[in-house]
Amino acid sequence: MARQSNLDAARLRRDLGLARARRVTIYSAVGATAFTGVLALVAATSLPGHSVTTTPASQPGLSDSGSVSQPGLSAPILPPQYGYGGVPVAVSGGS
């Protein structure tokens, strides 16, 4: 009788221990995910880290490595400015 009750107590301790291990594991997984989110936010706000320079995939005059193939030529910063209506305006001598 006493042996049976000792066995039951040991089984109960085992089940409680396993349930505790499972519970702490779930808390750890949830906590680690939340911790990752918080760290990502902190990293984004405190130190962005780097800037990525991107170039359009197919630009005429650019080689595969992204460098300009004709060093003497470069694209203008702004497109040519036209007058109203999008037509080039011819200005006469003003006589």
Place this chain on the structure above:
Amino acid sequence: MLAAIAGPTPMWYATRASGYTALVLLSASVVLGILTSSREARRDWPRFVVQSLHRNLSLLVSVFLVIHIITSVVDPFAKLNFIDAFVPFIATYRPLWLGLGVVGFELLIAITVTSLARHRLGWRSWRFVHLFAYASWPIAVIHGVGTGTDTKSLWALLVVALCVAAVVAALRMYRSLSSCGLFWNLGISSNTTWY
């Protein structure tokens, strides 16, 4: 002038955050491993519970390491590919520090695989490989400090310092409890039931 300047992608933040989370989880797993090997147990925290937690946390470390590696490869900044993630010291981006991370990751893979198959391997082989678990932790710390973009940040230093303090405290406790040599007894007890 044709180039456009873009900010860091969300993958870059996920890489950094998952790396630090993996380090925290790895440190917790190492602490639990040391506590298990010290053969000290409380009534409400029996050794099999601590061992079970140690195993589950180790698997959780693997999950966050996979996230860390995938986001590192997907993010365009470091220009990494999957070969760089498995062959150490060949990456163009900070090859030494990144290579140490690859070595630590491969040690953890070896430990995980041998732990899952330890009943077939035998205790001595498993023990030999499992000793490398203790090498993977300092390698991970050095990788994080050396590679880390956030090494100069206070929060990152705080996270690393807490991890180091926890492992050092566990080692000190182990040394005070154990009268035998340190390295040949870590994680080892022949009468232990390994899960």
